[in-house]
Amino acid sequence: MSGHRLLAAALAAVVTLGCATTLTGCATPEMRATEPPATTPYPALEKPQVERVLSTLAEAIVAGDEARTEEALQARFQNPALAMRLAQYRLNSANNAISVPVLLADPASLTVTSSTEWPRAIIDVTNPPDGATPLVLVLRQDDARSPYRLWQWMHLLPGQAVPSTAAVETGAKMLDPTDGDGLALTPAAARDEWAKAITDEEAQKAANIETDEFLANIRDEQYNWKSAIGATGQLAYSVTPNDDLVAIADEEGGALVAASYVYRTDVAINDGEGGIQMGGDVGTLLGDDGRVTGKAHWIYTITVFLHIPASTDKDAHTRVIAGEKVLTEAVRD
Amino acid sequence: MATILRRFRLALIVAVLGLVVLLAGVASATVFRPADIESAQLPETTKSQVVITRQGVLALYPSDLTITVAGPADTVLAVGRSTDVAAWAEGMEHTRIDGVDAHNRFLTQAVKGSGDVAVMSPAGSDMWVTSQVITDKQTSLRWAHREGQWSVIAYSPSGTPKVTFSWKTGYTTPWLWPLVIAGAVLLLAGGLLALLAWRNTPSERESLAEPANDTVSEVPADDDHSEPVEADAHDYVGAYVPADADGTWGTGNDAGDDYADAQYAEWTERDRQALAGYSEDAWDPEVTMEGGEDTCDALAYAGQDGAVDAYDDALGYAGQDDQGGAYDDADLAEGSYEQPDAYEVDPYGYAPAYGDEGDHDGYSDESYVGAYGDTADEAQADPYSAQTGYDEPTYNEGDDHHDALDQGEAGTGAWDPTWEQDMARPQTLPAPPGPPTHLPTRRQMREARKRGEATIEIEGVKYPTGLIPVVREQILAMSDTDEGPSAADFSGDSAFDERGGQ
Numbered sequence: 001m002s003g004h005r006l007l008a009a010a011l012a013a014v015v016t017l018g019c020a021t022t023l024t025g026c027a028t029p030e031m032r033a034t035e036p037p038a039t040t041p042y043p044a045l046e047k048p049q050v051e052r053v054l055s056t057l058a059e060a061i062v063a064g065d066e067a068r069t070e071e072a073l074q075a076r077f078q079n080p081a082l083a084m085r086l087a088q089y090r091l092n093s094a095n096n097a098i099s100v101p102v103l104l105a106d107p108a109s110l111t112v113t114s115s116t117e118w119p120r121a122i123i124d125v126t127n128p129p130d131g132a133t134p135l136v137l138v139l140r141q142d143d144a145r146s147p148y149r150l151w152q153w154m155h156l157l158p159g160q161a162v163p164s165t166a167a168v169e170t171g172a173k174m175l176d177p178t179d180g181d182g183l184a185l186t187p188a189a190a191r192d193e194w195a196k197a198i199t200d201e202e203a204q205k206a207a208n209i210e211t212d213e214f215l216a217n218i219r220d221e222q223y224n225w226k227s228a229i230g231a232t233g234q235l236a237y238s239v240t241p242n243d244d245l246v247a248i249a250d251e252e253g254g255a256l257v258a259a260s261y262v263y264r265t266d267v268a269i270n271d272g273e274g275g276i277q278m279g280g281d282v283g284t285l286l287g288d289d290g291r292v293t294g295k296a297h298w299i300y301t302i303t304v305f306l307h308i309p310a311s312t313d314k315d316a317h318t319r320v321i322a323g324e325k326v327l328t329e330a331v332r333d
Numbered sequence: 334m335a336t337i338l339r340r341f342r343l344a345l346i347v348a349v350l351g352l353v354v355l356l357a358g359v360a361s362a363t364v365f366r367p368a369d370i371e372s373a374q375l376p377e378t379t380k381s382q383v384v385i386t387r388q389g390v391l392a393l394y395p396s397d398l399t400i401t402v403a404g405p406a407d408t409v410l411a412v413g414r415s416t417d418v419a420a421w422a423e424g425m426e427h428t429r430i431d432g433v434d435a436h437n438r439f440l441t442q443a444v445k446g447s448g449d450v451a452v453m454s455p456a457g458s459d460m461w462v463t464s465q466v467i468t469d470k471q472t473s474l475r476w477a478h479r480e481g482q483w484s485v486i487a488y489s490p491s492g493t494p495k496v497t498f499s500w501k502t503g504y505t506t507p508w509l510w511p512l513v514i515a516g517a518v519l520l521l522a523g524g525l526l527a528l529l530a531w532r533n534t535p536s537e538r539e540s541l542a543e544p545a546n547d548t549v550s551e552v553p554a555d556d557d558h559s560e561p562v563e564a565d566a567h568d569y570v571g572a573y574v575p576a577d578a579d580g581t582w583g584t585g586n587d588a589g590d591d592y593a594d595a596q597y598a599e600w601t602e603r604d605r606q607a608l609a610g611y612s613e614d615a616w617d618p619e620v621t622m623e624g625g626e627d628t629c630d631a632l633a634y635a636g637q638d639g640a641v642d643a644y645d646d647a648l649g650y651a652g653q654d655d656q657g658g659a660y661d662d663a664d665l666a667e668g669s670y671e672q673p674d675a676y677e678v679d680p681y682g683y684a685p686a687y688g689d690e691g692d693h694d695g696y697s698d699e700s701y702v703g704a705y706g707d708t709a710d711e712a713q714a715d716p717y718s719a720q721t722g723y724d725e726p727t728y729n730e731g732d733d734h735h736d737a738l739d740q741g742e743a744g745t746g747a748w749d750p751t752w753e754q755d756m757a758r759p760q761t762l763p764a765p766p767g768p769p770t771h772l773p774t775r776r777q778m779r780e781a782r783k784r785g786e787a788t789i790e791i792e793g794v795k796y797p798t799g800l801i802p803v804v805r806e807q808i809l810a811m812s813d814t815d816e817g818p819s820a821a822d823f824s825g826d827s828a829f830d831e832r833g834g835q
Contacts, residue, residue, distance in 0.1 A: 007346075007349060007350075007353075011353065029435060030432065030433065030434045030435050030440070031393045031432045031433050032431055032432030032433075032440060033387050033388065033389030033392070033393060033431060033432055034389070035388065035389050037388055037415065037416060038388065038415070038416070038482050042414060042416075042481055045459065045460075046462060048462075049459060049460075049462065052459070053459050116416050141459070143420075144417060144420035144421045144423070144460070145421055145453075145458070147457065147458070148459050
């Protein structure tokens, strides 16, 4: 091959090479995402996010404890927790003997709900120092644009433990209130039956609700008051469940339900009677030494953490494993 | 220059090819390299303060995507679950990125707000896995693929957040190193070939030492011929040694030189003049010969030992057919030798030499066969038997000159030391017959050298051509046969390489 032809061949090779390498980089097709939105549930938050939320909650608690104003709390508190906390501040302000319980957020066990819908919840079982009673905190995100706020908190009842729930990485399934699949009771029914059980023992038996300490405490209280008032006045009470509840599945086939109640007691002093004097937090909140000469009512906000066993578990009972009762209102009518 | 190019042709081709390949390799990694990093941008028409990506858009890109947003302070860039992002932006006026077109512009869909939702910053939301707020013109974050559907949300307090995706295209340069190495190897090969080609040339040049045609031993036109003679530019090895100390033409053999000088001195003035007619500058520069060629070399030899005799013999043969054994009878019989119809009297009064084909080209007839014949083999075989062929004792004795030469008695090609002794003997010589009718011209000598002949024979007279002799035995040693080597055996720095035409 002569020199010229050789050179021409080499140049052709170089040009081809250059074109090939350039053209392979030129092709960029149009890309469009077209799949419909996924419906696979996912954990609401990842662990770092949960920890971030809890730390801001802790900050809010501290700020609230100091300021004792709604503004300080409202970033991370919502009713009923907000009302309860504020009431605790109020009581404490009125009566130093009534202390404000310490709220801590350090988690011993964490659960987040797994779903594609709202509301979503974080359940935080705290790790209290020095043998104090553990707390169960339930934070709730009502919709996409809301933050996670402390919605309920409850002290764990003596001798009780929260059943194991899914880890944060997996997320616990959020149950529909009316979905009782595999459960002894639907979450809504469990909530309602517990309220009924306070006054109606037969209903309690029928619902297979265990008499937990909380339940017993309410009965006792009413009994005591009734006894104390006696013939002076009339006492009536009611425990009315709130609609809002959070139910999650636990790892043992049961369910954990966070619900709240309005526990109202009405008292009416009979005509001609002198009156009664309420003590404790009611008397503090009523003021004026707690004297009632006419009508009055007081309202406790109750938050409970119910455990519903699996329907297959015959020995287990539905019971409250954690609860909180805070006097939120006491008014003379 | 052209010869240099020709000589290094192969080396040049290989080197140029190597250079081209090497440059191609470098070009593939630089000039022709596709872009390393590509980026996609929002079209200029985007207006919303909130820009989100549709579920699946992030998954279209390679992992390790860099998402950048530019805008005023408090511009937010965040990534969260696609469902979360979509739910957050629902009801709000925003732009949704659905994909990217061929020019790396995002395909977008402007979504109108429902009216009751105000645009707000997503900065405080708990839902984003990663979130950044601009403090200085722009911020970016890197996103690696992970399980689930993820989306980007960007917000600007005023104007549109300029969202850009950048990713590495992953183009490699696989051609770079192979081509560079191949090019370097070819360049090296080209260099080696050039080196080999260069090495071949010098000795080749030496072996074909061309005599400088311009410097010629000048023969002063005086009788005693004793003036110094300038040596030839090239030394003729062997018999052809520049003039010796006494200024006469010499062969390095003083005794022989003297003899030749003596012979020369006997030449008549007539002879000298006749000889002068053959040369333009050796005898009489003003006398030009037919063809104007310089035969002074030949004439130089004429003065040498044996050359005088050769001349004598040649002169004696002028006009005669087959005196002596110079011409084979057989040749005459064959008719290969053409006897001229009439002796063409040349202007200088000398009949053409035997075997002259009438063209006066100075080449002897084909029929001349001898030790100094035209055939290459014979010349190679016995290049320097010419030397002894010069010494004419065989001529004078009337021997069959041809036979004597054929038998190689004349010598082995090397300088025969006995020759000197021969020449030292006084010999009876006939009267110088007159200048030879045909002396070898310069061209003849040159061409004879090219053919590898050490001597050229004209009219039965051998004249040395000036070729460096190669010893016969050495040649034989190089070949497998007694006949001597073939041309193929010779290459490179040999007297008989391609330059010599063998």
